[in-house]
Amino acid sequence: EYGRLYSMAYDGTDLKLVLDDTCYDVRQEGNLVYYLNGADLCVYEIASGESRTVVKNVFEYGVNGDDLAYFQDSDEIFMSQLRYLNLETGEDRLIDGLMMAGGCDMENGTLYYSRYDPETGNGQLCVCDLETMEINTIASELTSFYRLQAVSDGVYFEAIGEDYNFSQYYASADGSIVRKVEAGLTDNCQMFHEAVGNTLCVWSVYDEMGQK
Numbered sequence: 001e002y003g004r005l006y007s008m009a010y011d012g013t014d015l016k017l018v019l020d021d022t023c024y025d026v027r028q029e030g031n032l033v034y035y036l037n038g039a040d041l042c043v044y045e046i047a048s049g050e051s052r053t054v055v056k057n058v059f060e061y062g063v064n065g066d067d068l069a070y071f072q073d074s075d076e077i078f079m080s081q082l083r084y085l086n087l088e089t090g091e092d093r094l095i096d097g098l099m100m101a102g103g104c105d106m107e108n109g110t111l112y113y114s115r116y117d118p119e120t121g122n123g124q125l126c127v128c129d130l131e132t133m134e135i136n137t138i139a140s141e142l143t144s145f146y147r148l149q150a151v152s153d154g155v156y157f158e159a160i161g162e163d164y165n166f167s168q169y170y171a172s173a174d175g176s177i178v179r180k181v182e183a184g185l186t187d188n189c190q191m192f193h194e195a196v197g198n199t200l201c202v203w204s205v206y207d208e209m210g211q212k
Contacts, residue, residue, distance in 0.1 A: 002022055003022045003024050004021065004022070004023065005017075005018045005019035005021065005023045005033070019044055021051065022037050023035040023036070027063055032044070032045060032046070033046065034054070034063050036059075039057050039058060040053045041054045041055045041058040041070060054068070054085075054087075055070055057073060059071055059073070060104065061104070063106075064105075064106045064150075067106055067111070067130055068085040069084050069095065069111050069113070070083055070085065078099055079097055079098070080097070080098055081096075093133075095111070095128055096115065096135065098115040099115070099116050099118055102123065102144070102146065103146060104148060105155065106150050107150035108152060110173055112125065112126070112127050112148050112155040113128070113148070114144070114148065120140070122141075123142065125138055125140070125145045125155070127155075127173055137175070138173070138174070138178070139169075139175060142160065144160050145157050145159050146158040154170055154172040154173050154177070156168060156170050168180070
């Protein structure tokens with residue numbers, strides 16, 4: 001379907017085409033559906049059935065209510081920008097300039113994002129208070145940070161540990177807690193989500209013949 005946007009009921013019925021457009025990295029916020037179309041960050045309004053471009057030249061984003069964070073390529077070679085857009089007021093400002101930008105997610109005015117530290121060669125997990133714009137590094141001992149999932153008191157993420165395997169981790173907002181999620185099934189995860197005390201994941205298991 002070339003990434004066209006569909007909707008359906010929770011039981012799988014009432015499947016219908018919503019938007020005849022190329023959509024990926026789709027995220028719903030109330031009556032709005034955000035998605036990337038090429039390098040354009042767009043939003044589809046469920047009530048009106050209309051879509052529009054929010055920001056151009058975007059390759060990664062996170063949205064929570066009226067808070068939108070997004071990554072853009074910088075004019076400086078090998079560098080990117082992490083920017084914040086208040087969707088209610090239209091205020092748009094730079095949060096951080098970084099090399100090899102990673103992912104981001106936010107919850108209740110707190111933005112979590114990953115970046116590359118050229119001095120150590122490792123990734124960094126950072127937190128930004130969107131009210132004060134104060135930035136702190138809360139984890140840096142892991143090689144990289146992927147698929148951030150912000151929750152009320154911290155963030156879940158996928159990272160490469162000392163054994164070079166992908167595993168799921170949790171970090172508190174102040175960085176006092178950084179621990180591996182002991183779910184028993186999280187090594188080599190491709191997808192991960194935590195909500196209301198439940199952990200859901202998709203992982204790979206290979207048999208002796210190397211079959212997935």
